[in-house]
Amino acid sequence: MDYLQNLKSEVERCIRCGFCVYCCPSWLAHGKFEYYSPRGRVILMNSILDGEVKLEDVVESIYSCNTCRRCLLDCPAGIDVAELVILARWHILNKLKK
Secondary structure (H helix, E strand, O other), X not given: OHHHHHHHHHHHHOXXXXXXXXXXXXXXXXXXXXXXXXXXXXXXXXXHHOOOOOHXXXXXXXXXOOOOOHHHHHOOOOOOHHHHHHHHHHHHHHHHOO
């Protein structure tokens, strides 16, 4: 599954600096809860790929992203979290429908 390799390599590039957090409308709308921030979603995606969390437990966070890409503007590593979210959604749909 090449998309999983791409997802993993992008997730691992995140330096967890948090610059992306404060511009995220989803994070603001959900009471500034970490898992609704771009950084939180990257951490969750890494946990999904490592088998540390169940997909059912992260669906709300992954689907709360509106993919506006504001976080990309503030990311020093240039990580497109919206693109990662789209890949994660595809992965979730494929795994949960089985």
